[in-house]
Amino acid sequence: MILCCGEALIDMLPRQLPDGSDVYLPVAGGAVFNTAITLGRLGADAGFISGLSSDMFGEILKRSLEDSKVDHSLCVTSPRPTTLAFVKLIDGNAQYQFYDEGSAGRMISADDLPDMPESVSAMHFGAISLIPEPCGSAYEALALREAAKRVISLDPNIRRSFIEDENAHRARLARLIAVADIVKVSDEDLDWLAHGAAPEDTVAGWLSAGTSLVAITRGSDGAHVHTNNGRIDVPARKVEVADTVGAGDSFNGGLLHGLSKAGLLDKAALRKADPEALRGAVELAVQVAAITVSRVGANPPWASELG
Numbered sequence: 336m337i338l339c340c341g342e343a344l345i346d347m348l349p350r351q352l353p354d355g356s357d358v359y360l361p362v363a364g365g366a367v368f369n370t371a372i373t374l375g376r377l378g379a380d381a382g383f384i385s386g387l388s389s390d391m392f393g394e395i396l397k398r399s400l401e402d403s404k405v406d407h408s409l410c411v412t413s414p415r416p417t418t419l420a421f422v423k424l425i426d427g428n429a430q431y432q433f434y435d436e437g438s439a440g441r442m443i444s445a446d447d448l449p450d451m452p453e454s455v456s457a458m459h460f461g462a463i464s465l466i467p468e469p470c471g472s473a474y475e476a477l478a479l480r481e482a483a484k485r486v487i488s489l490d491p492n493i494r495r496s497f498i499e500d501e502n503a504h505r506a507r508l509a510r511l512i513a514v515a516d517i518v519k520v521s522d523e524d525l526d527w528l529a530h531g532a533a534p535e536d537t538v539a540g541w542l543s544a545g546t547s548l549v550a551i552t553r554g555s556d557g558a559h560v561h562t563n564n565g566r567i568d569v570p571a572r573k574v575e576v577a578d579t580v581g582a583g584d585s586f587n588g589g590l591l592h593g594l595s596k597a598g599l600l601d602k603a604a605l606r607k608a609d610p611e612a613l614r615g616a617v618e619l620a621v622q623v624a625a626i627t628v629s630r631v632g633a634n635p636p637w638a639s640e641l642g
Contacts, residue, residue: 377635459591487514
């Protein structure tokens with residue numbers, strides 16, 4: 336099983352009624368949640384762990400996971416409210432305003448986290464679930480606890496407006512990158528993480544410290560994958576972009592599923608992999624992300640849509 340560990344929330348997406356009035360449409364979302372949904376739809380053995388609410392929005396999240404064939408049996412349910420993220424689209428790019436105080440997702444702690452079943456072979460972390468407390472410490476502790484036994488995938492997915500203590504967040508991400516087998520970043524994420532250093536030196540530092548694969552997504556410029564054994568570049572697919580909501584999350588799902596199908600979602604296999612052996616997984620990730628951005632919201636494709 337590929338277990339996605341992190342936030343699930345309700346995206347409040349802007350819409351207009353026929354009379355021109357502005358309204359918001361509640362849609363299941365969250366970066367790590369979206370990656371789990373992608374994996375389930377692609378046919379992977381996918382699971383999800385988070386703090387979920389017993390409120391009406393929490394039921395939407397659980398139903399969405401079930402509909403996409405994602406196991407949520409490891410989730411921790413409480414009566415705390417569901418996180419809401421109000422979305423503003425500017426030229427197709429999403430900006431977010433989060434309402435997260437005391438939420439079911441935010442208040443999950445290390446004491447709530449169960450032992451991992453032996454069926455879990457890889458774990459994916461990232462995004463806003465690593466920022467606030469106590470959930471940030473909980474997910475960090477889980478990744479560090481399991482890193483010796485399972486593939487760790489990390490997408491920092493930097494949301495600058497959500498980060499209150501930049502130094503603390505940089506330190507947490509550094510600790511997680513140090514145990515991550517796979518790090519996926521956008522070019523904007525990489526610039527933030529490099530913090531004034533040359534981005535290529537930052538990537539080289541991650542690889543020399545133990546990361547096996549660094550994937551850099553650059554939107555219409557495609558994806559660049561760096562390993563200690565070389566680099567490959569995969570061009571983007573040309574599509575008409577509806578919006579970019581969930582693009583990176585679905586890329587993660589496609590990449591993890593592609594690596595799993597190729598027998599490469601394994602710590603030793605990733606370390607030894609020739610870059611060309613990774614191409615199929617990266618091409619799948621690019622294809623999945625392209626379909627996602629071609630339609631409104633985080634709506635990743637099913638395997639039957641890939642052709």
